[in-house]
Amino acid sequence: MSSAPTDRPVFETSVTVRSPELDSFGHVNHAVFLHYLEHGRFEALERAGFGWSTLKSEGRSIFVVRIVVEYLAEATHGDELLVRTWADSFRRTSMVLAQEIVRVDDPAVIVTQSEVTAVWVGPDRRPTRVPNALREGLMHLETSPPDRV
Amino acid sequence: MSSAPTDRPVFETSVTVRSPELDSFGHVNHAVFLHYLEHGRFEALERAGFGWSTLKSEGRSIFVVRIVVEYLAEATHGDELLVRTWADSFRRTSMVLAQEIVRVDDPAVIVTQSEVTAVWVGPDRRPTRVPNALREGLMHLETSPPDRV
Amino acid sequence: MSSAPTDRPVFETSVTVRSPELDSFGHVNHAVFLHYLEHGRFEALERAGFGWSTLKSEGRSIFVVRIVVEYLAEATHGDELLVRTWADSFRRTSMVLAQEIVRVDDPAVIVTQSEVTAVWVGPDRRPTRVPNALREGLMHLETSPPDRV
Amino acid sequence: MSSAPTDRPVFETSVTVRSPELDSFGHVNHAVFLHYLEHGRFEALERAGFGWSTLKSEGRSIFVVRIVVEYLAEATHGDELLVRTWADSFRRTSMVLAQEIVRVDDPAVIVTQSEVTAVWVGPDRRPTRVPNALREGLMHLETSPPDRV
Numbered sequence A, B, C, D: 001m002s003s004a005p006t007d008r009p010v011f012e013t014s015v016t017v018r019s020p021e022l023d024s025f026g027h028v029n030h031a032v033f034l035h036y037l038e039h040g041r042f043e044a045l046e047r048a049g050f051g052w053s054t055l056k057s058e059g060r061s062i063f064v065v066r067i068v069v070e071y072l073a074e075a076t077h078g079d080e081l082l083v084r085t086w087a088d089s090f091r092r093t094s095m096v097l098a099q100e101i102v103r104v105d106d107p108a109v110i111v112t113q114s115e116v117t118a119v120w121v122g123p124d125r126r127p128t129r130v131p132n133a134l135r136e137g138l139m140h141l142e143t144s145p146p147d148r149v
Helices: A032-047 A052-057 A132-139 B032-047 B052-057 B132-139 C030-047 C052-057 C132-139 D032-047 D052-057 D132-139
Strands: A011-016 A061-071 A080-090 A094-103 A110-121 B011-016 B061-071 B080-090 B094-103 B110-121 C011-016 C061-071 C080-090 C094-103 C110-121 D011-016 D061-071 D080-090 D094-103 D110-121
Touching: A011 A032, A032 A052, A032 A061, A032 A080, A032 A094, A032 A110, A032 A132, A080 A132, B011 B032, B032 B052, B032 B061, B032 B080, B032 B094, B032 B110, B032 B132, B080 B132, C011 C030, C030 C052, C030 C061, C030 C080, C030 C094, C030 C110, C030 C132, C030 D032, C080 C132, D011 D032, D032 D052, D032 D061, D032 D080, D032 D094, D032 D110, D032 D132, D080 D132
Parallel strands: none
Antiparallel strands: A011 A080, A061 A110, A061 B061, A080 A094, A094 A110, B011 B080, B061 B110, B080 B094, B094 B110, C011 C080, C061 C110, C061 D061, C080 C094, C094 C110, D011 D080, D061 D110, D080 D094, D094 D110
């Protein structure tokens, strides 16, 4: 999968591993990373101009329709992780977001790489257009973006 | 992704959606399906001859290294689902398992399709050979398999 | 805490422990039991005549305001558990449900005992009356209840 | 339940609500708070001198045997919470920790209050003595504690 681009914003969210997120193999269960990734995506959307409260007040939902995750390193208790999120591509009602999780104390260690395809859904639970403002916010670098890498 | 094969065992595990597994969009959160799928895989391994207690007593682990999931239909409170698991391919220390989740009341409705690549790991947390007995159990139809579709 | 009564319905729901519900101590994490218990409560409500879909269509919610859980035995991979739920007491807008979880293969082993206080909430997110029909369904034995112990 | 004491350390851990932690009622599910609380307890233990890695290397576990939680306010997407943890009392092999969760932006709002009883368990899974060093670290104020309120 592709690594973080330089021509569009890369949004960063930090995550601390919590003890009950470890499974019986003593590391973060693979399903838990999907929680970190979803959290990172909603943070990215918020900073790109389309916040959770707007989503809810407009009765919209975002449904994940496809996910590919590669797990490259383990994470365990006490680890501080950084979730990086950026837009990969758009269609009329869906978007592909790319993400990677790295260690805060050693960002060269990539823990996971992933691509998530999500569809925008209206109050009638049918696909609806990706908001233009969001597309802009995800694709264009501002002069002084607040949390650009 | 491929559909359930006829030349090797397909293991089935039923799952009932539990209320706290719904997210704020009113359906089963996409991360929760990874719980159902992991549960289905360990059930399949158990029936193929390599149970959880054997795994633990031998100090082995199975680490997920890649997952692809396509979400094709929603699931919600009260739904009864069937997780189908079968072997796709093997390498020396890893295996690819294919899975699909369907509705019990209408098995034609595919809820998710997925492929999971997992590595077998020894007590030293380094890759180790996939047990031969398991490979046999996953690949060969017995005369009267207990839970063949 | 009190044990299952004989003068009112005791609703039973079976639960299978799933592998990702184990934590790094190799047993079901204490937080996971709250999922089993919530699942058991909504099943009980459904059978007592107040189903999830009714709840949602009326825009009501049920908020847990207090929980006491005693953990008496461990549960681990492959365990089949039985969640027993019954009404303890009611106030105008709240109810106390008592629950215990036992092992299916040895119901004398009590895994958890608990009491949950929950408030009924209307579309305006303010407390609302406990439905009378539900109170009846939870308190009175029918001639041939479907899942009475 | 009692409020934070002044004669012993109160350990603070911040927690950010993540989107998949909301349930279908649109707020943090009551079971999720047990994750926040467990996370807060292990952070407290670590700072009191008994870290996770020590626990694991010595083959010890800490089993929750009783939990009482009062839910006083809702939490939802984007909320920043503070988990406060302090020792309430000790017996030979068990301890009672008290905890409260407040809002970071308005610490007067108590979200939950709780008491957790936990037993120390050795490699043989039988109760073992609470480490003296931990008891000291939890009970005595140092001259300049790093994260005292």
